[in-house]
Amino acid sequence: MKVGIVEYFNGSAPHLDAELLLEGYAMLKSIVCDFLALGASVKTILDRRLERCCELGSAEVVWSSGFGEFERELKILSQSVDYMLLIAPEHLLPTFLERLGSAESLNSSPDSIRAASDKCRLAQRLGEAGLDLPEYACFEADATLAEVRSFCMEAGYPVAVKPAVGAGCEGLSLVRCEEELEAAYRKACRIDPNGKVVVQKWCEGLAASVSLIVSDEAILPLSLNRQIVKVGAFNGNSAYLGGVVPLPHPLAEESFKAASKAVGAFKGLRGYVGVDVILADKVLVLEVNPRLTVSYLGLSRVLDGSVARLMVDREYMLSKRSIGFKGYVSFVKALLPSSAKVDGREVVCSPLDAKRCFLLAQAGSYVDSLRRLKAIINSLGAEVEVADLSA
Numbered sequence: 001m002k003v004g005i006v007e008y009f010n011g012s013a014p015h016l017d018a019e020l021l022l023e024g025y026a027m028l029k030s031i032v033c034d035f036l037a038l039g040a041s042v043k044t045i046l047d048r049r050l051e052r053c054c055e056l057g058s059a060e061v062v063w064s065s066g067f068g069e070f071e072r073e074l075k076i077l078s079q080s081v082d083y084m085l086l087i088a089p090e091h092l093l094p095t096f097l098e099r100l101g102s103a104e105s106l107n108s109s110p111d112s113i114r115a116a117s118d119k120c121r122l123a124q125r126l127g128e129a130g131l132d133l134p135e136y137a138c139f140e141a142d143a144t145l146a147e148v149r150s151f152c153m154e155a156g157y158p159v160a161v162k163p164a165v166g167a168g169c170e171g172l173s174l175v176r177c178e179e180e181l182e183a184a185y186r187k188a189c190r191i192d193p194n195g196k197v198v199v200q201k202w203c204e205g206l207a208a209s210v211s212l213i214v215s216d217e218a219i220l221p222l223s224l225n226r227q228i229v230k231v232g233a234f235n236g237n238s239a240y241l242g243g244v245v246p247l248p249h250p251l252a253e254e255s256f257k258a259a260s261k262a263v264g265a266f267k268g269l270r271g272y273v274g275v276d277v278i279l280a281d282k283v284l285v286l287e288v289n290p291r292l293t294v295s296y297l298g299l300s301r302v303l304d305g306s307v308a309r310l311m312v313d314r315e316y317m318l319s320k321r322s323i324g325f326k327g328y329v330s331f332v333k334a335l336l337p338s339s340a341k342v343d344g345r346e347v348v349c350s351p352l353d354a355k356r357c358f359l360l361a362q363a364g365s366y367v368d369s370l371r372r373l374k375a376i377i378n379s380l381g382a383e384v385e386v387a388d389l390s391a
Contacts, residue, residue: 001040001312004081004103005032008088008096010054010351012070013047022333022350023168023240025054026358027087027292029348030300032059034308043081045073046351053351071099078103083312085271087292089167090117091193106311108214108290112268116288119164119198129265131258131285134200134278138164139185141195148185149178151199158202160231161185163192169238174202174231184234205280208247209289210259211299213310214270215317219263220310221256222303222323224249225295227276228332228386241386242332242358245298246325248366251279258283271311272296297348298329301362328369331360332389334382345376367391 007028009020028044035042042059047070051063062077064070078084079101086096086107094110107113115121120138127133137151152159152175161184163171171191173184188197207227213220226244230237249255259275262285274293278284300307304324310317336342336355349357359382361372374389376382 001038001083002043002081003035003040003312004043004077004084005035005059006045006074006077006084006086008086008092010050011045011047011064011074012067013049014067016049016352018350018353018356019239019333021050021352022348022356022358023294024087025351026297026348027294029056030297031085031087031292031308032056034300034306038306038308038312040308043077045070045077050351053349053354075099075101085292085311090114090289090291091165091167093291106271108270108273109268112266113290116266116269116290117165119162119287120196122288123198125265126262126285129261131261132282133285134160134203136198136200139197139199141189143197145182145185148197148199149181152178152181155199155201160200160202161188161234162198162200163188164196164198165193166191168240169229169231172231172238173234173236174238175234180234187234200286203278203280203284205278205284206249208249208255208277208279209243209293209295210255210275210277211245211293211295212259212263212273212275213307213317214263214273215314216270217314218318219260220317220320220323221260222307222310223247223295223299223325224252224255225298227295228389230385239333239385240294241384242330243295243298244328244330244366244369245295245302246328246366249279251283254283255279258285262288266290272307297358297360298331301329301360302326327362327364328366329360329362330369330373330389331358332373332377332384332386333357334359334377334380334384337381337383340380340382342380345380 007024009024084103211222223246226247228242274289276286346360363369
């Protein structure tokens with residue numbers, strides 16, 4: 001079995017951004033290792049500027065210099081393998097997929113990606129499916145600030161302001177009062193390619209996600225994951241910082257049902273899909289991510305069985321009645337001091353800057369994995385942006 005796996009930022013390096021490269025490389029390395037363990041022959045594309053830093057086992061690497069060469073190599077690669085998986089932001093992924101060769105795609109269809117990644121269309125579709133979600137409004141590029149203020153006054157502060165299309169937490173702001181609204185709204189407008197913005201009532205609760213494998217015949221929830229996120233104000237940054245997989249929670253089964261219903265609202269989703277939720281007094285669905293997500297960094301290490309096999313073996317996927325785990329894994333973004341010695345600890349570093357990394361800790365319980373992670377952070381003298389890593 002020949003599999004092509006390509007991650008956009010590490011393959012084309014359009015921006016030498018250590019954070020984007022770190023998240024992309026963490027996903028790429030994890031899924032490549034899974035397919036190699038399955039016995040597959042894996043091929044990928046990496047930007048030549050990252051040549052000294054990447055370690056992808058026995059995977060064959062095609063080195064690229066510049067975006068034009070990346071596009072050419074991507075098309076060639078997709079014509080030489082049996083399966084193709086592309087990891088990229090949702091607003092770019094459909095166009096790339098439409099240019100690929102004859103390999104069987106392990107991604108969702110381009111149309112379903114476009115539908116699920118537009119937060120305006122998504123919220124409407126989720127509401128029609130009967131799912132609980134925060135009160136929201138979608139504003140087109142020609143909306144006036146008075147219209148936005150009116151919704152916020154009616155919904156009540158605080159609110160979350162974010163672009164209708166964007167990668168991860170890009171352009172997201174927490175707005176606590178009217179004085180902060182205009183700057184947050186303008187920031188979100190700049191990120192969205194069409195200037196569309198979504199404003200949601202802020203709901204307190206635990207940030208989480210559900211990882212699923214989807215085929216034309218079935219939807220299989222794999223895990224509920226804790227998300228460690230930083231939500232900044234209009235003059236700050238919002239970011240995904242890490243997580244814990246799996247997350248034991250009283251609302252786990254309800255989360256699986258809600259996520260499955262959310263995925264089922266879109267025809268053409270397949271392969272790995274993540275659904276972001278807030279766990280409060282009930283499950284609130286926020287977003288559907290029709291692509292590999294960073295939670296896979298943890299899932300690949302503790303799932304009892306291979307996600308890679310679930311992606312390519314239809315009969316195996318359909319036969320799974322239950323999912324088991326080999327413990328729990330906690331992980332967080334960190335900045336290591338130059339003197340840090342990481343021997344014996346699991347670390348995934350940015351291929352651009354070896355001091356920017358994910359630190360990981362695995363244990364037999366949820367609490368112990370977090371305790372071990374905190375101990376590793378302290379022993380290395382690492383800097384993290386997480387205020388609280390308690391259970």
